Amino acid sequence: xxxxxxxxxxxxxxxTVRAVDNVSFEIAxxxxxxxxxxxxxxxxxxxxxxxxxxxPGAGRLLIHGIDTAGVPPYERDVNTVFQDYALFPHMSVLDxxxxxxxxxxxxxxxxxxxxxxxxxxxxLSGLGGRRPSALSGGQRQRVALARALINRxxxxxxxxxxxxxxxxxxxxxxxxxxxxxxxxxxxxVYVTHDQQEALGMSDRLAVFNEGKIEQIGAPQxxxxxxxxxxxxxxxxxxxxxxxxxxxxxxxLAGPLSVRPEKIxxxxxxxxxxxxxxxxxxxxxxxxxxxxxxxxxxxxxGAIVFMVRQNVTTGRAIGPRVGDRIELAWDPGAMLQxxxxxxx
Amino acid sequence: xxxxxxATGSGVAGLRRGISTLLYRHSTLFLLLLxxxxxxxxGIVYLGSLLALLxxxxxxxxxxxxQVVREFSLRTYVELLTGAANLDIILRTVTMAATVTVAAAAxxxxxxxxxxxxxxxxxxxxxxxxxxxxxxxxxxxxxxxxKLLLAREGVISWAFDKAYLGWFLDAVLALxxxxxxxxxxxxxxxxxxxxxxxxxxxILPIQAALERVPPSLIEASGDLGxxxxxxxxxxxxxxxxxxxxxxxxxxFSLTLGDYIIPYVIGTSRFFIGQAVYIHQxxxxxxxxxxxxxxxxxxxxxxxxxxxxxxxxxDAL
Amino acid sequence: MRSKGIRAPxxxxxxxxxxxxxxxxxxxxxxxxAFTTETKSYQFPPxxxxxxxxxxxxxxxxxxxxxxxxxxxxxxxxxxALVLGTLAAAAMQRSRFFGRETVTLLIILxxxxxxxxxxxxxxxxxxxxxxxxxxxTIVIGHATFCVVVVYNNxxxxLRRTSGSLIEASMDLGxxxxQTFRYVVLPNIATALLAGGMLAxxxxxxxxxxxxxxxxxxxxxxxxxxxxxxxxxxxxxxxVVAVFVIAVTFVPILVAYYLTxxxxxxxxxxx
Numbered sequence: 001x002x003x004x005x006x007x008x009x010x011x012x013x014x015x016t017v018r019a020v021d022n023v024s025f026e027i028a029x030x031x032x033x034x035x036x037x038x039x040x041x042x043x044x045x046x047x048x049x050x051x052x053x054x055x056p057g058a059g060r061l062l063i064h065g066i067d068t069a070g071v072p073p074y075e076r077d078v079n080t081v082f083q084d085y086a087l088f089p090h091m092s093v094l095d096x097x098x099x100x101x102x103x104x105x106x107x108x109x110x111x112x113x114x115x116x117x118x119x120x121x122x123x124l125s126g127l128g129g130r131r132p133s134a135l136s137g138g139q140r141q142r143v144a145l146a147r148a149l150i151n152r153x154x155x156x157x158x159x160x161x162x163x164x165x166x167x168x169x170x171x172x173x174x175x176x177x178x179x180x181x182x183x184x185x186x187x188x189v190y191v192t193h194d195q196q197e198a199l200g201m202s203d204r205l206a207v208f209n210e211g212k213i214e215q216i217g218a219p220q221x222x223x224x225x226x227x228x229x230x231x232x233x234x235x236x237x238x239x240x241x242x243x244x245x246x247x248x249x250x251x252l253a254g255p256l257s258v259r260p261e262k263i264x265x266x267x268x269x270x271x272x273x274x275x276x277x278x279x280x281x282x283x284x285x286x287x288x289x290x291x292x293x294x295x296x297x298x299x300x301g302a303i304v305f306m307v308r309q310n311v312t313t314g315r316a317i318g319p320r321v322g323d324r325i326e327l328a329w330d331p332g333a334m335l336q337x338x339x340x341x342x343x
Numbered sequence: 344x345x346x347x348x349x350a351t352g353s354g355v356a357g358l359r360r361g362i363s364t365l366l367y368r369h370s371t372l373f374l375l376l377l378x379x380x381x382x383x384x385x386g387i388v389y390l391g392s393l394l395a396l397l398x399x400x401x402x403x404x405x406x407x408x409x410q411v412v413r414e415f416s417l418r419t420y421v422e423l424l425t426g427a428a429n430l431d432i433i434l435r436t437v438t439m440a441a442t443v444t445v446a447a448a449a450x451x452x453x454x455x456x457x458x459x460x461x462x463x464x465x466x467x468x469x470x471x472x473x474x475x476x477x478x479x480x481x482x483x484x485x486x487x488x489x490k491l492l493l494a495r496e497g498v499i500s501w502a503f504d505k506a507y508l509g510w511f512l513d514a515v516l517a518l519x520x521x522x523x524x525x526x527x528x529x530x531x532x533x534x535x536x537x538x539x540x541x542x543x544x545x546i547l548p549i550q551a552a553l554e555r556v557p558p559s560l561i562e563a564s565g566d567l568g569x570x571x572x573x574x575x576x577x578x579x580x581x582x583x584x585x586x587x588x589x590x591x592x593x594x595f596s597l598t599l600g601d602y603i604i605p606y607v608i609g610t611s612r613f614f615i616g617q618a619v620y621i622h623q624x625x626x627x628x629x630x631x632x633x634x635x636x637x638x639x640x641x642x643x644x645x646x647x648x649x650x651x652x653x654x655x656x657d658a659l
Numbered sequence: 660m661r662s663k664g665i666r667a668p669x670x671x672x673x674x675x676x677x678x679x680x681x682x683x684x685x686x687x688x689x690x691x692x693a694f695t696t697e698t699k700s701y702q703f704p705p706x707x708x709x710x711x712x713x714x715x716x717x718x719x720x721x722x723x724x725x726x727x728x729x730x731x732x733x734x735x736x737x738x739x740a741l742v743l744g745t746l747a748a749a750a751m752q753r754s755r756f757f758g759r760e761t762v763t764l765l766i767i768l769x770x771x772x773x774x775x776x777x778x779x780x781x782x783x784x785x786x787x788x789x790x791x792x793x794x795x796t797i798v799i800g801h802a803t804f805c806v807v808v809v810y811n812n813x814x815x816x817l818r819r820t821s822g823s824l825i826e827a828s829m830d831l832g833x834x835x836x837q838t839f840r841y842v843v844l845p846n847i848a849t850a851l852l853a854g855g856m857l858a859x860x861x862x863x864x865x866x867x868x869x870x871x872x873x874x875x876x877x878x879x880x881x882x883x884x885x886x887x888x889x890x891x892x893x894x895x896x897x898v899v900a901v902f903v904i905a906v907t908f909v910p911i912l913v914a915y916y917l918t919x920x921x922x923x924x925x926x927x928x929x
Contacts, residue, residue: 363834453674600773
């Protein structure tokens with residue numbers, strides 16, 4: 001069976017800027033696939049290429065095995081949830097949702113019935129008569145979703161759909177979107193610059209940087225085994241240990257990446273594998289509620305951050321600024337990354 | 344490629360979709376189709392006319408027959424630029440345009456400033472309408488209104504008399520050059536009417552420029568220790584300048600080309616617009632009229648080039 | 660640059676109000692003079708007030724003819740300007756292309772240059788190709804400078820309309836024609852109406868260009884100009900002036916209310 005989406009050496013330039021630079025990847029049918037990256041990294045352009053708002057300057061883009069060259073957006077079996085929702089301000093919510101059916105000449109009775117069903121699906125029953133301007137941001141977002149789903153597309157494109165919502169609502173919508181995708185069984189292609197969203201919802205994700213894909217994989221692969229310094233730094237936090245320090249600490253060719261939460265105080269280390277140990281001086285202590293963050297200058301010549309859960313109640317007595325301490329971590333937590341050596 | 348869309352529909356719908364897709368794929372073709380009608384119209388009707396005008400200015404009048412000779416010649420321009428009377432007309436018109444522009448800026452700025460900075464809600468709407476209505480409403484009627492006001496027996500004379508200032512008005516009218524037998528046949532009257540008629544064209548660009556000044560900028564200036572006067576002079580005024588220049592393009596250009604106001608109100612001494620009108624009409628010297636009308640185009644061209652440097656086009 | 664809660668200095672307020680009064684007192688004078696009993700001069704204050712001149716004006720066939728011509732010219736010129744202005748606005752909104760600045764200049768030029776230049780240029784062209792003066796020579800002139808009014812209104816609306824609306828429509832299966840019919844047109848409808856009304860007001864009132872393209876025909880402004888220069892019955896002119904004020908105020912007010920506060924709500928208000 002053909003992949004839902006297949007990019008083959010696709011490039012897209014705007015003037016002299018290479019927005020998408022010779023990118024190849026595929027998205028499987030029924031997958032929740034995220035494109036993660038900073039702004040200007042090419043992720044939104046890839047989405048617009050799939051939707052048909054842009055055409056590749058070079059390479060091929062296949063949707064369900066069919067070349068999309070010259071196929072306008074209105075003849076592609078994909079639908080989009082826009083970042084600004086793009087709800088038609090002159091139509092009621094119901095007419096907005098039913099728009100895709102209206103332009104396909106579905107009789108009024110049927111399209112209104114189906115639009116009502118869609119509003120039920122996104123939990124907006126009874127709001128069909130309102131204008132988009134009378135809805136809250138979260139409700140508008142749901143209308144946009146219902147409208148994009150009414151044509152029963154096999155692929156749904158979502159362009160930072162939760163970007164404008166506040167944190168609590170965003171977290172709730174993440175759960176709902178994932179559940180919806182599972183229920184409908186269609187492919188979701190999700191663009192975001194928020195790593196939590198990408199990690200939390202996706203089956204697989206691609207990390208974009210400067211028009212290229214740095215790494216593609218399942219959330220765990222990306223987080224635990226970042227392929228490049230950029231990925232290690234952009235997805236989650238990481239300590240980058242330069243070549244010289246890596247050599248001294250573990251006898252490895254650097255640079256290395258170690259996640260802050262993988263670093264322990266030597267006294268607390270409880271893994272089976274013999275740890276890598278490093279002595280250093282506490283530079284800074286930040287109490288953050290659930291966790292405490294320490295900045296430690298290692299004698300081997302690197303500055304690392306570590307994060308400890310505040311599991312005990314009451315005032316825990318940890319190391320203070322200026323204390324000399326010993327750190328330990330599982331050798332498996334050290335990842336060799338390519339890219340620049342900032343150690 | 345989708346089952347739901349009637350991509351290969353028949354008849355009208357199919358044709359419509361086919362054309363849509365053709366134009367979507369060839370966006371340049373679509374752009375050309377959009378631009379073709381307006382550009383054809385403006386290109387042929389307007390640019391064509393301007394060219395015809397330019398062409399006519401190079402023809403000349405045969406002195407004996409009084410007929411227009413359709414041959415290329417600079418004779419008409421020589422006539423225009425060597426005639427002392429003609430140069431007088433040009434100088435007089437430019438002086439009037441410049442004076443009117445300065446006056447309109449002086450009167451218009453406080454209104455624009457008040458609108459942009461202090462007026463809110465209903466007051467703002469009132470001011471906006473108060474400026475828009477004269478801008479769009481009948482030019483001729485507004486000129487006519489001034490004929491009523493300026494007449495010897497009209498409102499202004501009456502008001503001066505009632506305030507026991509009739510002697511002052513008489514003294515002003517007795518001044519050489521700008522005075523006259525009554526306000527309605529003097530340069531002062533003409534100046535008042537010009538200023539009145541073109542004032543909205545000055546207010547709106549200034550207001551637009553001032554609206555774009557973020558309040559935080561003014562607060563920042565105050566925060567950094569500038570007194571209100573200084574803030575006005577060093578922050579607000581420079582930012583409003585493109586608006587003033589944009590407005591001055593209108594007031595200057597419109598005064599330069601107007602012939603109705605000097606015709607209805609004013610002395611028998613001509614302005615450029617009148618000269619054009621008379622030469623093409625009663626005098627029947629179309630080439631000289633054409634050459635005369637090239638003068639404001641050139642002056643405005645120079646003015647626009649300077650304005651562009653000052654960034655006035657962003658405030659339009 | 661709104662300064663919230665700060666009161667304007669009284670001098671500024673006074674200057675602003677005086678300026679506004681300067682713009683409006685003459686209008687009041689015209690209205691007053693329409694009721695005067697004095698016929699030979701512009702005496703103020705009027706010796707008496709009467710409605711007589713409204714009746715006289717009503718009976719004047721020449722005024723009705725001029726009015727009819729102005730209305731017909733305004734209607735046709737506005738229709739042409741609506742089509743041309745909308746097409747131009749759509750093109751300029753859609754794309755950045757080489758020569759874009761030149762096209763903008765070309766559209767603005769008919770009102771940027773003094774009316775007399777436009778007028779004599781059209782007259783020169785009419786002379787050159789030996790076109791007889793007619794209804795259509797007036798319409799051609801008026802449509803040319805009305806295009807920019809429609810263009811400005813429609814362009815402003817298109818700029819405020821989220822570009823993703825059109826993409827959303829196409830994404831949902833509507834082709835170009837359907838997108839125009841169901842999304843673009845409803846969103847610019849009031850801008851079209853406003854632009855059309857202003858264009859009509861502009862045409863209805865135009866005198867400078869018209870004197871060059873009308874030949875012996877008399878539009879309402881030309882009728883007025885003739886009366887201004889060689890007054891026959893001054894109070895009748897005053898009545899017509901009041902009528903013209905009324906006729907032009909309506910479209911201006913309607914256009915104002917149509918274009919005011921039309922921010923779209925398609926977005927999230929970011």
